[in-house]
Amino acid sequence: MNKENFFNDVYEVTKLIPEGRVTSYGAIAKYLGRTGSARMVGWAMNQAFSEKGVPAHRVVNRNGLLSGKAHFSEPDMMQQLLEAEGIEIKDDKVVDFQSKFWDPSKELL
DNA sequence: CCTGTGACGTGTC
DNA sequence: CGACACGCCACAG
Numbered sequence: 001m002n003k004e005n006f007f008n009d010v011y012e013v014t015k016l017i018p019e020g021r022v023t024s025y026g027a028i029a030k031y032l033g034r035t036g037s038a039r040m041v042g043w044a045m046n047q048a049f050s051e052k053g054v055p056a057h058r059v060v061n062r063n064g065l066l067s068g069k070a071h072f073s074e075p076d077m078m079q080q081l082l083e084a085e086g087i088e089i090k091d092d093k094v095v096d097f098q099s100k101f102w103d104p105s106k107e108l109l
Numbered sequence: 110c111c112t113g114t115g116a117c118g119t120g121t122c
Numbered sequence: 123c124g125a126c127a128c129g130c131c132a133c134a135g
Binding site: 029034035037038040 | 131
């Protein structure tokens, strides 16, 4: 049941993301020791948001692109939530992504 | 067991 | 900037 451990970590880390901050799938995957398994993080997010109530909207890809917005109830929901937290969205991308980027392996160290 | 698929990341052309 | 390839891992069939 190691898989549950993986999900659990993804959920916790994502929940720990401060408001107004965002992180990338790769960052979480790296923090979990699965650098190459960023896909699994994203896949886990699917259940995370729907079952665990995890703020998956704070998780974007390495470009700061809202790659998963299409997976929400409504495509714009992800952007709405981010903007509500003070994050500006431009062309489905996070504005000033670097400054708002929250790396669990560094901030949560 | 093998194959296809995926909310990714990095590299190459 | 778009397209493709490889890696990486979990899951469905």
